[in-house]
Amino acid sequence: MNEGTSAITIVTFLIYIGGVFLLAIFSHKLLSKSSFMGEYFLGSRGLGSWALAFTFAATSSSGGSFTGFPALIYSYGWILALWIASYMVVPVCTMGVLGKRLNQVARKSGAITIPDVLRDRFNSTFLGLFATCTIIFFTVANLVAQFKAGALIVEETFNLSQFFSDYSYLWGLVIFAVVVVFYTAYGGFRAVVWTDVMQGIVMGAGVIILVPVILYQAGGLTEVNRKIRNHPPHLVTSISGKQNDLAFVLKKAEDTQEELPVGVEYVVTDSPNTELSVKLDQTVPIDDSSPELIVRVNLATDQNGNVETKAEDIKNLIEQDTLFDRIFEKIVYAFDNDGSGNVAAMSVNHFIHGKDFLFGPGRRKDASPFHPLGMGLSFFFMWAISGMGQPGTMVRLMAFEESRTLKRAVFTVTFYYALIYLPLVFIFIAARTLLPYIPQEDADKSMVLVATRVVSQLGWQYKILAAIFVAAPFAAIMSTVDSFLLMISSSLVRDVYQRTINPNVTEKVVKWASYATTGIVGALVTIAATHPPDFLQYIIVFTGGGFAATFLAVTFLGIFWPKMTSSGAIASMVGGFCTIFFLFVGEMIVWYISSFTGQNTEWTPTRMDLLGLHPIFWGLVISFGMGIVVSLFSQPLPDDLVRKYFSKAAAE
Amino acid sequence: MTDTSSTYDDPLFLHSRREAFFVLGLWLFCMVWSVTYCYRNGYLSYAEPKPSLTEEMPGIVKGIRSLPTVGQIIGPQMEGRERSLDDFHSPLGLGIPDWVFYGIAMPWLVCIVVSVWWCLFFFQEDDLGKSEQPS
Numbered sequence: 001m002n003e004g005t006s007a008i009t010i011v012t013f014l015i016y017i018g019g020v021f022l023l024a025i026f027s028h029k030l031l032s033k034s035s036f037m038g039e040y041f042l043g044s045r046g047l048g049s050w051a052l053a054f055t056f057a058a059t060s061s062s063g064g065s066f067t068g069f070p071a072l073i074y075s076y077g078w079i080l081a082l083w084i085a086s087y088m089v090v091p092v093c094t095m096g097v098l099g100k101r102l103n104q105v106a107r108k109s110g111a112i113t114i115p116d117v118l119r120d121r122f123n124s125t126f127l128g129l130f131a132t133c134t135i136i137f138f139t140v141a142n143l144v145a146q147f148k149a150g151a152l153i154v155e156e157t158f159n160l161s162q163f164f165s166d167y168s169y170l171w172g173l174v175i176f177a178v179v180v181v182f183y184t185a186y187g188g189f190r191a192v193v194w195t196d197v198m199q200g201i202v203m204g205a206g207v208i209i210l211v212p213v214i215l216y217q218a219g220g221l222t223e224v225n226r227k228i229r230n231h232p233p234h235l236v237t238s239i240s241g242k243q244n245d246l247a248f249v250l251k252k253a254e255d256t257q258e259e260l261p262v263g264v265e266y267v268v269t270d271s272p273n274t275e276l277s278v279k280l281d282q283t284v285p286i287d288d289s290s291p292e293l294i295v296r297v298n299l300a301t302d303q304n305g306n307v308e309t310k311a312e313d314i315k316n317l318i319e320q321d322t323l324f325d326r327i328f329e330k331i332v333y334a335f336d337n338d339g340s341g342n343v344a345a346m347s348v349n350h351f352i353h354g355k356d357f358l359f360g361p362g363r364r365k366d367a368s369p370f371h372p373l374g375m376g377l378s379f380f381f382m383w384a385i386s387g388m389g390q391p392g393t394m395v396r397l398m399a400f401e402e403s404r405t406l407k408r409a410v411f412t413v414t415f416y417y418a419l420i421y422l423p424l425v426f427i428f429i430a431a432r433t434l435l436p437y438i439p440q441e442d443a444d445k446s447m448v449l450v451a452t453r454v455v456s457q458l459g460w461q462y463k464i465l466a467a468i469f470v471a472a473p474f475a476a477i478m479s480t481v482d483s484f485l486l487m488i489s490s491s492l493v494r495d496v497y498q499r500t501i502n503p504n505v506t507e508k509v510v511k512w513a514s515y516a517t518t519g520i521v522g523a524l525v526t527i528a529a530t531h532p533p534d535f536l537q538y539i540i541v542f543t544g545g546g547f548a549a550t551f552l553a554v555t556f557l558g559i560f561w562p563k564m565t566s567s568g569a570i571a572s573m574v575g576g577f578c579t580i581f582f583l584f585v586g587e588m589i590v591w592y593i594s595s596f597t598g599q600n601t602e603w604t605p606t607r608m609d610l611l612g613l614h615p616i617f618w619g620l621v622i623s624f625g626m627g628i629v630v631s632l633f634s635q636p637l638p639d640d641l642v643r644k645y646f647s648k649a650a651a652e
Numbered sequence: 653m654t655d656t657s658s659t660y661d662d663p664l665f666l667h668s669r670r671e672a673f674f675v676l677g678l679w680l681f682c683m684v685w686s687v688t689y690c691y692r693n694g695y696l697s698y699a700e701p702k703p704s705l706t707e708e709m710p711g712i713v714k715g716i717r718s719l720p721t722v723g724q725i726i727g728p729q730m731e732g733r734e735r736s737l738d739d740f741h742s743p744l745g746l747g748i749p750d751w752v753f754y755g756i757a758m759p760w761l762v763c764i765v766v767s768v769w770w771c772l773f774f775f776q777e778d779d780l781g782k783s784e785q786p787s
Contacts, residue, residue, distance in 0.1 A: 045783055078694075078749055078752055079694075081752045081756045081757075082686065082687070082690045082694075082752075082755070082756060085682075085686045085690075085755075085756045085759075085760070086679075086682070086683065086686075088682055088686075088756075088759060088760040088763040088764075089675070089678055089679045089682050089763055089767075091767065092675050092678065092763075092767045092770060093675055093676075093679055096671060096672070096675045096770065096775070097671075097672040097675050097676065098672070100664065100667075100668045100671070100778065100780070101664065101665060101668035101669070101672070103780050104664050104665075104668075104778075104780050104781055107780060107781050107782065107783040107784060108781065108784065109784060110783065110784035220747055221742070221746065221747020221748065222742065222745065222746075222747040223747075224747065225740070225742065225747060225749070229737055229740065354737070355696055355735075355736070355737050355740075356696070358737070358740055358749060359694055359695060359696045359735045359740075359749070359751070360690060360691070360694050360695040360696065360751075361695055361696070361697075361699075368701045368702065369697075369699055369700065369701055372699075372700050372701060372721065372723045373687070373691055373698075373700075373721075373722050373723035373726075373727050373730070374721050374722040374723055376687045376690065376691060377683065377687055377722065380679070380682070380683035380686070380687065384679050385679070402777075402780060403775075403776070403777040403778050403779075403780060404777050407771045407775050407777065408771075410767065410770075410771050410775075411767070411768060411771045414763075414764055414767045414768070414771075415764070418760060418764055422756075422757065422760065559665075560665075560668075560669050560672065562660050587713055590710055590712065590713055594710060599710070600708040601708070602706070602708040603706050603708045603709045603713070604704075605713075606704075608716060608717075609721075610716070610719060611719060611720065611721055611722050611725070612700065612701070612720075612721025612722045612723055612724075613722060642660075643659060645662075645665075646659070646660040646661075646662055646665055647659050647660060647661060647662055648661045648662050648663060649659070
């Protein structure tokens, strides 16, 4: 069976899936008791404190919280505490700034989606449709990636390759799609929220239990820091193919007279029949920096020029050389490599020292800083400010029943995040000493490996806890997918069809259109996920920033600034969207133009971090700036429309 | 022109605006404290990422990549001591490095207290009004 797969894990999965089906059925019963549209897409604005708190927490705590974040902690150490630090104000920011006022504004016009709110506040059909198109653009791209991720988890967990061989991924995709589309389509908003509550409670409890277990196994944080501090410099490298990742551990400088290399470089040529060789060499800098001593490994190739070197070959060759005794402490196989790594050809992977984990800025394998000052500032915008601008969280703010609900939810989530995020840092710092030498390419599996290799070995009762953490990424993906599915469905049915094409549609038609749209979108995404196009990756990485840059300024200014105009709103949204788009894909556009015009394309386009600041910063600056400036110089909205939202008399 | 500012008197709007600005002020304080403290007290070095420049790149790409970073512009004014393993320690024997303890953990505790205070004493439980039926 695969890593993480055991009978208990499968049972945990099945219990979770059974639970969401039951919630969907129960939620469906409520659909007949009130207005369908309001209940299906907004739970009839009846969310209580616990539901609001946990759906907020679960929506914010996506798959990244339990895979990507632990992976980064494992790879870069204590600096991740600064990376995540803005979560100290995320609850009060994401709920407290917009919550009460957005809820009121939505009630005034009966809005049940964010495009609804914008359309009514600014009396602009164009604005509503632009908002809808933006939501669909980002959400569909994300859904395809999420469906793929969910399918892979189902495939691995249930070991489908044993039953379906080459079609195992396809079956994993079908199973995942059927489960998530059914309960979302059938249950609507309440089913989505209640599964979030279930996930939030389980994950929160799981992390709280995991902290003392892991820290006890590791000997406490003081001991962990001591081990990290005293560990010799090391590096885990990857070559494609299973069991092909090596961990190089250097001698400490005080234990040898030799000059120690700063890193290892794998060299791959296109020439056929080259031999494996290893030697100490100097780098050839392309700028004015000094040459550095490295270990250069020329990989062997076969008659077709393909790499045929295995990790074992490199290890044996070095161990037979006097090189080994002079500079290396040891060379071992990396922890649990499964062949997902690829050679980083012609680049030096630098040894990482213990101090790089104990202090900032953290060091990447290419020796560049992980979290320099600009990123430190940017990530305070990333979670707390950008988090306010996600349509998925904004729509939840429209769904609670009274002000007191919001207050209690802020209170709850404040403690929830405090109990989750810093403790996760403790757990995965400790994991470095319990599970050393996980390749960085596999660090996403840190959570699963901690669960299966450490926790589940402690006894049968811990296997259940371990199974929860193996299932956690799956639950997090489902939580994201159901919200996105409902967002697209509401956009198409409510914003496009009902409000633009056919305002007189009956509730019965709306009902079946809602079910059908959710189902059809799910089916189309499933088909796309069988062969996801490469360009999707470029859309996905800027979804969070894209949403925030497009929606936050217009919503914030719209509900707090009476002088915001519809022109200002449009300028804000378009400006924010374009800024994020060009900062993320601008270099790629230049690269494609270069390729069409025959210019040199021997360079790699990347995201543009202007002045070292993340694009989200610039997206927010531009969207707020344009919203304010254009509003000041454009035609104001009619007085009665503004008074409707800002005047006491109108409220009464 | 009629002064309409006095008509923007919806109590919920006024209260929520006050609450929002308080929260944003709290966010700003946390960002300045945490980033400044950690940068000055928790960084091994103040090296900034080097731009990857090659001859093959178009001029516009090289130009943008060559722009200075925030760390290069204001970093030198913010730099504190460069840390080393010799001065690594954790307050109260908790195992949390000192710069994480004072730069992140302590402000996090303060935020919890302030957030609780905001919920219990600052936040107004305004009536949200009746909900119009979806049009």
